Amino acid sequence: MNFRWIFFGLVFLPILFFSCNKYSDISSSQLSGFAYIHDTLNGDPPIPMRLEPIFLNKGTDTNSYILQTTTDSAGHFYISNLGNQPSVLYSRFTKSKIEYSGKLNLGKANSINLQVYPVFQNGFSFIVTDSKGGPVPKYKIRVYTSRSAAIVDSLKYAYSDTLTNNNGRFFKYNVNPIKYFLTGKDSLNGKTALLLDSLVVDKVGLYFKIHQLKN
Numbered sequence: 001m002n003f004r005w006i007f008f009g010l011v012f013l014p015i016l017f018f019s020c021n022k023y024s025d026i027s028s029s030q031l032s033g034f035a036y037i038h039d040t041l042n043g044d045p046p047i048p049m050r051l052e053p054i055f056l057n058k059g060t061d062t063n064s065y066i067l068q069t070t071t072d073s074a075g076h077f078y079i080s081n082l083g084n085q086p087s088v089l090y091s092r093f094t095k096s097k098i099e100y101s102g103k104l105n106l107g108k109a110n111s112i113n114l115q116v117y118p119v120f121q122n123g124f125s126f127i128v129t130d131s132k133g134g135p136v137p138k139y140k141i142r143v144y145t146s147r148s149a150a151i152v153d154s155l156k157y158a159y160s161d162t163l164t165n166n167n168g169r170f171f172k173y174n175v176n177p178i179k180y181f182l183t184g185k186d187s188l189n190g191k192t193a194l195l196l197d198s199l200v201v202d203k204v205g206l207y208f209k210i211h212q213l214k215n
Contacts, residue, residue: 036048099174124201125170125208137163141160145181147198197209
């Protein structure tokens with residue numbers, strides 16, 4: 001037996017295999033994972049990104065794509081036929097007038113999680129609490145762009161009509177930089193709790209305010 005050939009096979013064949021592996025940058029021709037939306041204003045836990053687009057492109061370009069798929073109802077996605085070059089995975093979409101975006105430069109992993117965040121220039125976050133400082137969920141709020149409209153308090157003139165979330169918070173992204181007037185009327189501990197407040201939003205930045213109800 002020629003030990004020189006055995007030595008050659010043990011040393012050089014693995015090198016030859018890895019150097020010719022077409023998926024050396026991405027360890028598999030398939031890629032799967034989950035996408036999550038992060039609420040940066042409320043601080044809520046990430047939620048699955050349901051039924052939204054996922055794109056794959058070469059390099060770091062997120063202005064075009066070579067492959068596309070859509071997440072399922074659990075936020076899971078699957079892409080096959082990956083190339084042999086470094087790729088970027090990204091998502092960009094608009095929901096409830098808010099743009100969301102996220103990207104991830106792919107390495108050797110074939111199972112990854114994509115994190116997506118809201119893209120905003122300005123906005124406000126308004127928290128409603130009870131007399132003890134606890135959050136008031138599902139509290140009815142209307143937003144107006146003028147004081148006179150807020151005094152009338154008619155849905156017809158409302159800029160927004162909504163409820164606070166489970167954390168007692170109401171927020172809006174990417175709004176006109178003006179003064180807003182907020183009204184509210186709902187039952188709290190068996191009594192009527194009224195709200196009348198205002199806030200000013202600048203062209204850039206997020207405005208935070210806490211309103212404590214008194215009833």
